[in-house]
Structures are given as C-alpha cells and as structure tokens.
Amino acid sequence: MPAVPVASGAPVRPLRADARRNRERLLAVAEEVFAAKGTGASTEEIARQAGVGIGTVFRHFPTKEALLAAVFLGRFERLGEQARALSTAAEPGPAFFEFFTLVVDQAPAKNAFADAMEQAGVDVQGVTSGIAGELTAALEELLGRAQAVGAVRADLGVAELKALLVGASRAVEFAGDREACARTLAVFVDGMRPTGG
DSSP, X not given: OOOBOOOOSOOSSOOOHHHHHHHHHHHHHHHHHHHHHOTTOOHHHHHHHHTSOHHHHHHHOXXXXXXXXXXXXXXXXXXXXXXXXXXXXXXXXXXXXHHHHHHHHHHHHHHHHHHHHHHTTBOHHHHHHHHHHHHHHHHHXXXXXXXXXXXXOTTOOHXXXXXXXXXXXXXXXXXXXXXXXXXXXXXXXXXXXXTTO
C-alpha cells in the first residue's frame, strides 16, 4: 500500500484565534479519547467530546490518519521539550534516568499510535523527521552530562541508548503488571550504571 501523505500540521497561513483554539482543543481531546479507547475511537466521538461539529474536525484534519499523526507529533514534540528541560537539570544522573523512565512509561501509547498509523499507510518516520534530530541532540546532551558525573557507564553511546529505549519499552509492555514492569525497567537502568555503581 502506498504511503498516505499526511500534512505536517503547520498551516500555510496563521489560523484565526478561534480556529487555533478549536484545533488545540481537538488535539487535546483526541489524545484523551485515543488513550482511553484506543486508536480505533471514531472522529465523531472526538468531535462530540470537543464540543464541535464533525465538519470542524475535518477542516483541521482531512482524515483520521492526519489527526492521529498530529497527536503523535504533538507527543514527540512534548518529549523533546522534556528532554531539553532535563538536559539543564542540576543533577545530570537523576535527570537522565528520569527521562529514560518517562520514555518507557509513554511507550505503550506511542507504539499504539505508530502501529495504527503504519496500518493506515502513514509514513511514521516522515511525520517525525522534523523533530527526530532535536530529540537525538537532547538525548546526547542528557547522556553526556550523566556520563561526565559518573552516573552512566562511559561505553554507552546514543545508538545503544536508543536501542535500550526500544528494548525496555517493548519489554515493559510484555511484562504485564505494574510490579513486573518496575522490576524489568530496573534491570535496564542498572545495566546502564557503571560497574559497581
């Protein structure tokens, strides 16, 4: 199936204040509805909960896939903001592990969005390409600062860190109950600490 083109979410011209508020409200409600009911939730339900007509939804997001992509991109952008904020924290070690845990905790919802988008033929990498470089730069900063204070093993690079994030995210999803998830995550975290640390 050919990839479905998805608008980046950036309008060609600035939206009027009311249209901008409607768009922001739709994205917030869509994220809540998708989180509660899964990505199969209907656009009609999102419109109803947002207090707008279905036409308003489709004016901003011509397809459900475009809405999913916009919500997914918004999550990525917030993750980048959180990474940048933590990269200047006074305590680099705890900041690094806080971000790692944050990413893993959010992974089930992110993976559900990505899977739904891929099934619909949306180019997930294309949707996130604009923010991916910024997120990698923030990861490098977090990792470098944590290694500089001896909180993270020196032989860990960003490529390995990304692989660990993916692995930990899938492992925690598979683990099931909260206690098993916490123990699984602890194994990954311990493995990133210096030997004897």
